[in-house]
Amino acid sequence: MSQAFAATQRPEPSRRFSVAPMMDWTDRHCRYFLRLLSQRALLYTEMVTTGALLHGDAARFLRHDESEHPLALQLGGSNPAELAACARLAQEAGYDEVNLNVGCPSDRVQNNMIGACLMGHPALVADCVKAMLDAVEIPVTVKHRIGINGRDSYAELCDFVGQVRNAGCRSFTVHARIAILEGLSPKENREVPPLRYEVAAQLKQDFPDLELVLNGGIKTLDECRTHLQTFDGVMLGREAYHNPYLLAEVDQQLFASDAPVVTRSEAMARLMPYLVAHVESGGAIHHITRHILGLGQGFPGARRFRQLLSADIHTAAEPLKVVEQAAELLAGR
Known part of the structure; x- marks a missing residue:
């Protein structure tokens, strides 16, 4: 179609x-x-x-x-x-x-x-x-x-x-x-x-x-x-x-949906394959990570989450590992 x-x-x-x-x-x-x-x-x-x-x-x-x-x-x-x-x-x-x-x-x-x-x-x-x-x-x-x-x-x-x-x-x-x-x-x-x-x-x-x-x-x-x-x-x-x-x-x-509310951690986990595919195709990681900084609000570690994705990621030898670090801060949230 x-x-x-x-x-x-x-x-x-x-x-x-x-x-x-x-x-x-x-x-x-x-x-x-x-x-x-x-x-x-x-x-x-x-x-x-x-x-x-x-x-x-x-x-x-x-x-x-x-x-x-x-x-x-x-x-x-x-x-x-x-x-x-x-x-x-x-x-x-x-x-x-x-x-x-x-x-x-x-x-x-x-x-x-x-x-x-x-x-x-x-x-x-x-x-x-x-x-x-x-x-x-x-x-x-x-x-x-x-x-x-x-x-x-x-x-x-x-x-x-x-x-x-x-x-x-x-x-x-x-x-x-x-x-x-x-x-x-x-x-x-x-x-x-x-x-x-x-x-x-x-x-x-x-x-x-x-x-x-x-x-x-x-x-x-x-x-x-x-x-x-x-x-x-x-x-x-x-x-x-x-x-x-x-x-x-x-x-x-x-x-009035009866679907469960998506957690921050779940959203991040579902985003990862898309992010990896974008990087592997030659795209810059910040094209995506700049849009998810707002997830870092209202919980212990939120400031560190934002720092990892807005600052640390630009100097890291392996930026995907920085994203994984940030994702760990969302565990259980």
């Missing part, structure tokens, strides 16, 4: 809990590791620009392990034809969803009409979404802010969502902050503009037919359960990366 056919046969992924697309973080190694902790979380790639896929090494950007499903590809772009072509590539590569980035505030993407600046061009976003939907059978979703500076009224947010909905989009992930496009770094844009969950909640009330997933500032599964009383799903970003063991109870607490 081809990957494209398999993708169209899979049910639409649940967005009840997802891990956000994060540049330089949610690469294929990170996603493989996170999948060891939760079978049900929807995982997203880093944002990939249409130019990178159409004019670069598409196979490298689209590469993923079958175990990563359910898996969505996030695209950055604003040319409807190019986005449609990339959506087709995503479907052919076996992705379960393609997502359009209308939230990234960095100067680099603004200059290419990518990300949050597109909130000022709802008709263009609608054209992009329609072109993608016409090109593929997998779901097309949008991740956006509640506004941008100069276009941050609730009426303008409703106009944006309404136009994109009319183009056929049924699922929106709402980062409940505005983006300030001048004067703030991307990091500051994740922290300085205040969270306004009440705006996202009003959006859900006013567009009850749409699936609305809340993103921004969520740190615990208790908070997830609270937000799920209002929203159709929750998306965690930095907390899921820096404290990945939070995912170990997602299936049980948010999806």
Whole structure:
């Protein structure tokens, strides 16, 4: 069975809990590791620009392990034809969803009409979404802010969502902050503009037919359960990366799974064959180990675990033995 056919046969992924697309973080190694902790979380790639896929090494950007499903590809772009072509590539590569980035505030993407600046061009976003939907059978979703500076009224947010909905989009992930496009770094844009969950909640009330997933500032599964009383799903970003063991109870607490909770030690043991294979194929060990530092939290020896994998491993003659040392610190945890 081809990957494209398999993708169209899979049910639409649940967005009840997802891990956000994060540049330089949610690469294929990170996603493989996170999948060891939760079978049900929807995982997203880093944002990939249409130019990178159409004019670069598409196979490298689209590469993923079958175990990563359910898996969505996030695209950055604003040319409807190019986005449609990339959506087709995503479907052919076996992705379960393609997502359009209308939230990234960095100067680099603004200059290419990518990300949050597109909130000022709802008709263009609608054209992009329609072109993608016409090109593929997998779901097309949008991740956006509640506004941008100069276009941050609730009426303008409703106009944006309404136009994109009319183009056929049924699922929106709402980062409940505005983006300030001048004067703030991307990091500051994740922290300085205040969270306004009440705006996202009003959006859900006013567009009850749409699936609305809340993103921004969520740190615990208790908070997830609270937000799920209002929203159709929750998306965690930095907390899921820096404290990945939070995912170990997602299936049980948010999806009513009766599978046993994976221990830190079990996750590490299951990661080892993947890590060894990567090194034996010529890959650098830190491509993977940098993503698991967050396992080292909240237990005696956690600091040593992080030191081994962030410092000692770079000077060791046999780095795999350093990983084994770190794994021993997780015994029984």
